[in-house]
Amino acid sequence: MINSQEYKVQYGKWDVIELPAEQRVNAIHAALLPTGKLLLIAGSGNDQQHFDAGTFETLLYDPATGQSRKIVTPSDLFCGGHAYLPDGKLLVAGGTQRYELLEGAVTHAAGAMRVKNEFPDAGRDFPKGTEFIAPDGRTYRATNAFTLPPAKKTNDRRGAVTVTASETTVWVESADVGPAGVTDQPAQYAIAGLEGPDADNMYGLAEGMTLEKQDFQGIADSYEFDPFTEEYVRVGDMAHKRWYPTLTGLPDGSVLSVSGLDGTGTILPGQNEIYDPATKTWTERPELFRYFPTYPALFQTARPDVLFYSGANAGYGPADQGRVPGLWDLSDNSFAPVPGMRDEALLETSGSAWAGPVQNQKMIVVGGGGVGESPLSTARIDVVDLNRPDPVFTAGPDLPEPVRYPNVVQLPDDDLLITGGSRDYRAKGNSHVLRAGLYDPDTNSLRAAADPTVGRDYHSAGVLLPNGQVMTLGGDPLFADKDDTKDGKFEQRLEIYTPPYLFHGPQPVISDAPGQVARGESMTVSSPDASRIAQARLIRPSAATHATDVEQRSIALDIDRRPDGTLGLAVPPEPTLVPPGYYMLFLVDGAGTPSVARWVHVA
Incomplete structure (x- = not known):
């Protein structure tokens, strides 16, 4: 049934991809480069033996050809942060200095x-x-x-x-x-x-020396991965060592680094810093001292100097601190909580993403669980409109079942794919959620999609590909059986989702488009299907880890249908909406079918 045309037209289809054994990695991080290739960063891959041996891995995978190769990885980038720079390079900062030691395993004070x-x-x-x-x-x-x-x-x-x-x-x-x-x-x-x-x-x-449990420790190492030369280039170290930090790109092309465990395994109480891609150096910003749990989901809003914290995070930090969603104003370091979230104590390991074009300033928060190794999870989808003077979360449709670690991926037709996760912490009790859904931001509704076959939980990611498909990867369950008696194994299979819109007929074609455009300008795009194009979108590529992706955003382009049959696509002038960098340009027809994307550099 799932292979029938009738089914695929309504629900889409999943396909599993198994790489050759020598090309498999524990894909902790996944980033789509402006060459169309995926950068899969493992570092030590949550493997103590790899860490002790200094075995750090990165895989470059081309979803268009299936070819892949290992990249020399100079530091343990496992559980670092990442953000795109204006020139298309991926800034990767932080990672692992030392693995945790549980109480009883510590031999030296x-x-x-x-x-x-x-x-x-x-x-x-x-x-x-x-x-x-x-x-x-x-x-x-x-x-x-x-x-x-x-x-x-x-x-x-x-x-x-x-x-x-x-x-x-x-x-x-x-x-x-x-x-x-x-x-x-x-x-x-x-x-x-x-x-x-x-x-x-x-x-x-x-102050003292103990034999108590020792947490993971971070590093300050920073690299730019060049997608064109396909290598890591060392840049200036951060002012603070960080493990589980969030890196958020700002409208001027700089990058803000927030949170993380430091070089002693202690969560940073609020020291934040900014990377300047021109000088390739970090500057601590004491006037922006603010605490967040690790991997906080921080998004640039349409308002200059204002970031939105969705409340989603991926772990470390006390239950009573830094868990409230809100708007962080960098101009005066103020924080305005946004109320209305249901199950507000279950935001850890939740997913969040812009719902529809970023101009709408609507965001959804999906699923989540209790702090730490809590078995609690929620089916909540809540929505907030940040264009309102006093934004408040309102209820969206509930998921079919509670879930932690959901991946939420923006699609060219404005729907969001919600897939994967588990009911319990790291899929305890064999609790993988093998379901997917498509959220429609226009109707605030959720409809079923085809079911994935590979469980995704902790250390998983979902990435939109230039052809309109979605790749999911990773997953790191604690156990391999329902009774939690056998150790889990990192999921190295890839799974690709073909949405229903790719079964509705031929994809529109972009026959010509500029490689670069400035904000506020209109670009001329040629297509033999111009007459049936209903919308145009610029979508920023993903850089995801731990079911968290603060990079992805979709930008609606106004369409001018010209007498010569070409399309004039107007790029918004606001850098808060269109940060500099590379984007995928999609043309979408009246049936919601997207073209294969063209890469466009927004200068």
């Missing part, structure tokens, strides 16, 4: 060491393994290399000099196994090997 330098004229680089000596003689070793900048020297108007010590934090472990390294006494530690003034000016401070 450890903790955060604040290292200070009171000397203003020089800093110093320290290698991994640098030793810190406690007053009682116990030794602790840095688990990573670190840099200690010079102290800051300032002069007041009277000529008085003030020196403020510089500080960096590094994770240290006891040289002794077991309780011998445990201490709850704050102390100042000497740095082994320093002599004379260096020994006086540089030292460590720690």
Whole structure:
């Protein structure tokens, strides 16, 4: 039945793709490049053995040809963040410095060491393994290399000099196994090997060392992936190490980095920073100090300097902090909560996306679960109109069943595909939701789509392809059986969804379109099907991870039907609606069937 034309016309069709064994990766991150290829970033792939061995992977996959190849991956980019830059490169920042150790598995007492330098004229680089000596003689070793900048020297108007010590934090472990390294006494530690003034000016401070559970730790490494040379290029490090950060592109082409676990496994309390693609450097923005849980879903709205936090996030952070949706004004760092969300305690691992063209400023929040390893989930779809003076969430249609980790993908006909996920945390109890639906933003309704056959949960993504299909990938269940007795296996199969609109007749054809256009300009597009074109859309490509994608947005283009048979497509002038970068141009006919996209660079 599912292969019948009648069924496919109404529900669409799913097909599983299995790559050759040597080309399979744990696709933690998926980004569609302006070459049409998919960048699948695994890093260590949530595999401790790969991490210990320094085996970090990225796969470049071409959905048009099925060809793929591995890319040299210079750092463990597992659970970093990403955003597109104006030139089409993908900024990837953060990742994994260290895997978590559960209580009982910690063999060496450890903790955060604040290292200070009171000397203003020089800093110093320290290698991994640098030793810190406690007053009682116990030794602790840095688990990573670190840099200690010079102290800051300032002069007041009277000529008085003030020196403020510089500080960096590094994770240290006891040289002794077991309780011998445990201490709850704050102390100042000497740095082994320093002599004379260096020994006086540089030292460590720690509150204590424990054998308690240790969380994942982040890195500050940043890279630009060049889609044309197909390689990672190292750029300036972030000011803070981050694991599970969100990177959100801003209208001027810069990128905001928010949240994450730092180099000691502690969630950052609110230090945020901005990347400048011109200088390839990060600048901390203390005036934008604001806390969010990890992987917060932050979207640029139509209003300058205003971001919308949908409340969706992917994990770490207390249940009573940073969970409320709202509008964050970067001009004064104010935050205005948006009320009305149903099941507001079940926003972790939810999905969110613009509903229809971004000009409408409507967003949906789909599913979600309780904080941490909660078994709770919700079938909620709620909608908010940010064009309203006082936006409030209103009820949309409920999903057929509660779900965490749903992937929500914007389609060229303005529908959104909602697919995958699981009822329980990381699909416990074999709780994968093998359902999909198509949400219509015009009618605020949900209709059934063909059922996927591959379970997707934690570490999954959905990506719109240039031909109008959708690729889903990833999935990282804890267990492989209903009774939760067998370890789960990362899902390496790909699955591709062909929406109903591709079974309604031939796709319109774009015979000619410019490769570049400026905001506020009209581009001339030729098509033999111009007479039946009902709408035109620019869709920003996805960069998704953990069922979170803050990049995708669809922009409606006004159509001018010209006497010569060409179409004049007007690009909105507002950079808040059309951030610079590469977009897929789709022409959609009256039946809702989209063309194969042409790539257009918005300068």
